[in-house]
Amino acid sequence: MKKSVGMMLSGALLVGLLSACGGGGSGGTGEEATGGSETITLNAIFMKQAGYSEDAINEATAQFMEQNPNIKVENTFVPYESLETKILTSNGNLDVALIDAPWTAKFVEAGILEEVTDKLPDADRADIFEGALSAVEYGGKLYGMPWLNDTKYLFYNKEMLEQAGIAEVPATWGELLEAAKIIKEQNIVEYPIVWSWKQAEALAVDFASITESFGGHLVTDGQPTLNDPKNIEALEFMVQSLQDGLSNPNSREFLEEDVRGTFSSGKAAFALNWAYMYNLANDPNESSVAGKVGIAIDPGTDGIVSASTNGGMGLAIPAGSGHPDEAWQFIQFLASKDFQKAHAKDAMPIWKSLFEDEAVIATNPDLVNVSKEQYKYLINRPQVPWYGELSTELQVAVSKALLGNVTPEQALNDLQAKAIEMVE
Incomplete structure (x- = not known):
C-alpha cells in the first residue's frame, strides 16, 4: 500500500485542462458515447487515501458525464484495506475497479477481470513506462490500464x-x-x-x-x-x-x-x-x-x-460488467495525458512523454528527474496467484x-x- 497527498486543482482549471480528454492516451473528444438516448450507469470503485483525491476524481467524472450525456458514473471510495475484498465480492456489480499490482495474477486466475490487450494502441503502449504496464499484465496479456505510478x-x-x-x-x-x-x-x-x-x-x-x-x-x-x-x-x-x-x-x-x-x-x-x-x-x-x-x-x-x-495501480474492468466498452472509455478518460498532467503534483504520470513536459517538470523538478531514473529499476512483488x-x-x-x-x-x-x- 502506498499513501500520497491529494492536492487538488480548482474545478475551473480542471475543466479547462480536461476539455480534450477522452478515449486514448492523447485525449479525444469523448463524444463517442453510447448510441441512442438510453442512459447507462457505470459503477466504479476507488480507494480513499492514496493517489488522486476524491474531489479530483469526482470533478473529472462530472466532466466525463458532461461530454457523454448517455453515461452516468457512480463512484465509490473505500479504504485500501477493504478494496480487494469489495472487488472479489462485487458479483458483477462493478464496471471499473482500481487494482493493486499484486492482485492482478490472483484476479486473472479467478476469472474476474476482462482482458484488454487489444484495446490499448501500440503508440500508447510505447509511451507508458514498462513498470507501470507490468502492474496490470499477467501471462503476457493486459488486464487493465495503468493509472497510479509510484514507487x-x-x-x-x-x-x-x-x-x-x-x-x-x-x-x-x-x-x-x-x-x-x-x-x-x-x-x-x-x-x-x-x-x-x-x-x-x-x-x-x-x-x-x-x-x-x-x-x-x-x-x-x-x-x-x-x-x-x-x-x-x-x-x-x-x-x-x-x-x-x-x-x-x-x-x-x-x-x-x-x-x-x-x-x-x-x-x-x-x-x-x-x-x-x-x-x-x-x-x-x-x-x-x-x-x-x-x-x-x-x-x-x-x-x-x-x-x-512497483507501487503502481491500474483501472480494470471486472468480468460481468454489462458495459465494458463504456467502462474502457471512462478508464481512458481518467488515464489520459490531460488528466495526469493536471495532477502531476499528486502522482507521477504513467506517460514517458509527460516527463519532458515543462508544466509537469515545474510541479516537482527534483522528483520528476529522480522518478525518470528510478522507474528504470522497478521490480514487482511476486506476480503469483x-x-x-x-x-x-x-x-x-x-x-x-x-x-x-x-x-x-x-x-x-x-x-x-x-x-x-x-x-x-
Missing part, C-alpha cells in the same frame, strides 16, 4: 549530511550504513535511518526491494526461492542496521506515515518512502525540515544500481528476524517451507 525513494536531510561532512548521497546499502554511522557518532541524530517495517504490506514492499537489490528473488519461474543466499544476506543487512543502532528500533512498528512524521520532525537523516512524502516534508506547515529535504533513487549493491518495488498468502507469512517471518527471535536464515528457511505448501 519508494531514498529521502535524506541535506543539512545533516552537510554537518557530518558527507558529500555524496549513499548509492549502496553499505554506503548508507557508513553514512548513518558517521551521523550517529557525531550525535547529529540518535537513529539516522527510519523504515516502515511494521508487520504489514509495507514490510513486504521494502523486503522485496532490498532482496532484489542484493541480487535475490522471492519467486523464480513461479516457484518460491525465499531462502536464496542473497535474500538471507538482505535480511541480515536489515537486522544488522537495527542491532547497530543505525535504524530506528520503532521502525518495527512504523508504517509510512510514521516514517514521514519521524523524518519531518528532524529525527532521521534517511528514510525510504513513497513520493507523496516529498511535498509534505517540504511543506513548512507539515515539517520542521522543509527546504532541507533531498530525494534520490534507492541504494543498490555492487553491480546492482537500484531496485524499487498465491501472493496474498505469501505476503502474510513473509511479514511474520521477517518480523521475527527483525525482533531477534530467529536468525535471518532460519526465518527464510521456515518461510520457504510454508511457501512450497502454498504452491502444491
